[in-house]
Each structure stands twice: as structure tokens, then as C-alpha cells.
Amino acid sequence: MIFPIIAYGHPVLREVAKDITPDYPGLDKLIEDMWETMYASNGVGLAAPQINKSIRLFVVDSAQIFANMDDDERKETDYPDAPGIKQVFINAHIVEEAGEDWPYNEGCLSIPKIREDIYRAEEVTLKYMDENFREHTKTFDGVTGRIILHEYDHIDGKLFIDHLSPLKRKLLGRKLNDISKGAIRVDYKMLFPKK
Incomplete structure (x- = not known):
């Protein structure tokens, strides 16, 4: 099932999500639906709050970024995380962020048609459960680490715009207002805040 993506302005996007247990109702189906929703929206990551579920669950597929790169793009930059991952993260908690902050042009399915350069740490070490509730502690870097940090924020x-300067956010005010009012067109289903 493809869920509508929750749009900027909805309160669920500002809640700190709760950890879940292995007996969370319909978890396998929910994860399957999140993958389907993410791909239908042309995303590379999706967090449960973006489908109106305030739980600590997100999915990441950075492998598709590398699969879709042309040879010139691959030669341009050294990607430490190639060929990427396809992974489920449950009850994720950051252990450590390390390295220099570096810029990358980010966007978000919940904030469509806005992209900005965001500075994030080079590496993130996470403690999390996989879809079988096996515990992992692992360090991620490159584009994969970036996507994980973006979804972790959710x-x-x-939101990624929280990393912008107050002036930059103010300049985006009208666009953000349009999104929260539903005055925007996208090619995937969205759920806008009630007026």
C-alpha cells in the first residue's frame, strides 16, 4: 500500500518518535509499505513520521543513487560508501557523529520543490535494530551517512530546513507556507495539514 507523504506543517513531523517492540502491530507490512511508498515517491529514504506514524523507524536505499550514477559522476568524487545500502533502521539512536561537516544539496519528500545545501558530519555511528530486531552498532559515511542523518532527524x-540560517529559512517562508496550505503540485500522494 502506498501511503500519502505527510507535508510540512503537520504536527507529527515535529514529534520525537517513540521506540517500538518486536510485537508492534503489522510491522512487517508497514516496512513493506514504506519501501513501496518511498519508491513511488522517488525517494532514497523515508521515516515513519512522514507517513503519520510517530515511531523510530526509517528505511534507506542509497544503493539506487550509485546504480543511477553515470561514469563521469563516479570519477568526479571518491564515494567511501559505494555501492550503498538498502536497510531498515528500527529504534535508531546516534552513538557518535565524527569528522568535518560537509555540504550536500538536500531535499525532502515532506518539503517538495525546496533543495538547499546542508552541512552534516562526515560520519555517524548508530545503534539500531534491523527488521528482525537484531541489534547493530555501525558507522556510516558518505552519501549513505548523509541520508541516515536526514532520516534520523525525522x-x-x-527537518533539514532546521539546519539553515534564520535568514535563509525566512527567505523560504512563502514556499513553506504554500506547502503547508497544499498550494503545491507533486507527482506523489501528499497529506496536507488541516486548515
Whole structure:
């Protein structure tokens, strides 16, 4: 089932999500539906709050970024995380962020048609459960680490625009207002805040 993506302005996007247990109702189906929703929306990551579920769950597929790169793009930059991952993260908690902050042009399915350069740490070490509730502690870097940090923000009630300067956010005010009012067209299903 493809869920509508929750749009900027909806309160669920600002909640700190809760950990879940292995007996969370319909978890396998929910994860399957999140993958389907993410791909239908042309995303590379999707967090549960973006489908109106305030739980610490997100999915990441950075492998598709590398699969879709042309040879010139591959030669341009050294990608430490190639060929990427396809992974489910449950009850993720950051252990450590390390390295220099670096810029990358980010967008978000919940904030369509806005892209900005966001500075994030080079590496993130996470403690999390996989879809079988096996515990892992692992370090991620490159584009994969970036996507994980972006999705992690969602389960902590943050958005990528929170990393912008107050002036930059103010300049985006009208566009953000249009999104929260539903005055925007996208090629995937969205759920806008009630007026």
C-alpha cells in the first residue's frame, strides 16, 4: 500500500518518535509499505513520521543513487560508501557523529520543490535494530551517512530546513507556507495539514 507523504506543517513531523517492540502491530507490512511508498515517491529514504506514524523507524536505499550514477559522476568524487545500502533502521539512536561537516544539496519528500545545501558530519555511528530486531552498532559515511542523518532527524522531530540560517529559512517562508496550505503540485500522494 502506498501511503500519502505527510507535508510540512503537520504536527507529527515535529514529534520525537517513540521506540517500538518486536510485537508492534503489522510491522512487517508497514516496512513493506514504506519501501513501496518511498519508491513511488522517488525517494532514497523515508521515516515513519512522514507517513503519520510517530515511531523510530526509517528505511534507506542509497544503493539506487550509485546504480543511477553515470561514469563521469563516479570519477568526479571518491564515494567511501559505494555501492550503498538498502536497510531498515528500527529504534535508531546516534552513538557518535565524527569528522568535518560537509555540504550536500538536500531535499525532502515532506518539503517538495525546496533543495538547499546542508552541512552534516562526515560520519555517524548508530545503534539500531534491523527488521528482525537484531541489534547493530555501525558507522556510516558518505552519501549513505548523509541520508541516515536526514532520516534520523525525522524521528527526532527535526527537518533539514532546521539546519539553515534564520535568514535563509525566512527567505523560504512563502514556499513553506504554500506547502503547508497544499498550494503545491507533486507527482506523489501528499497529506496536507488541516486548515
